[in-house]
Amino acid sequence: MEAEKAPSAARSRRRAVALAVCAVLTGSAVLVSCGGDGDDDGSEGFSPTPTAADTSRFSGEPPSALSSAAESRKAEARASVSAAESSAAAAASSFQASVSADTERARAEAERRLEQVKGRGNATGDVSLTGLPLADTNNVRAFTVNITNSGDETASYAVRVDFGDADGKVVETRFVGAQDLAPGEKAHPLAISAKPPEPRLTAKVAQAERY
Incomplete structure (x- = not known):
């Protein structure tokens, strides 16, 4: 009977140590799960749990970019009109060049x-x-x-x-x-x-x- 009590006492001590460590880690930023007896066979113990995404890394286009995009489209439209004027003048010049x-x-x-x-x-x-x-x-x-x-x-x-x-x-x-x-x-x-x-x-x- 004394021999059976010794292993039981050892398991109790290991369980107590495991619970204590679990308590410390729970109070920190690391999230873990605590196992049962924590026997030496390694079948039970601590397993990490995925942490939440770091939303501070997210970024988006500020509202002011919409205004910039609109101005860019206007500039493109003006450039297109200018290009059309230049193209028409060049075509007319080329066409007129054929006149005697x-x-x-x-x-x-x-x-x-x-x-x-x-x-x-x-x-x-x-x-x-x-x-x-x-x-x-x-x-x-x-x-x-x-x-x-x-x-x-x-x-x-x-x-x-x-x-x-x-x-x-x-x-x-x-x-x-x-x-x-x-x-x-x-x-x-x-x-x-x-x-x-x-x-x-x-x-x-x-x-x-x-x-």
């Missing part, structure tokens, strides 16, 4: 002549406009200026074409001319806009002078 030097000289002369003309001029009835499909002009807005010499003598023409927006405001002006047309002869110079194809612009003959 004689046509350019006629344009310059037409502008010079019309600087001296008051009102709409004496030949608006001899001039009309025909729009060209954007697909045929590399997405450049262009109009054929149809000029017919309705007089009995050879004459030259100076024409001013105004491009207006939806409100009727003139946003662009182009000059074209035709030199030495015989009676009944026709000419078809182009009035080419350097503005983007959208928003859509309308064109009208603002002045036409026969000289």
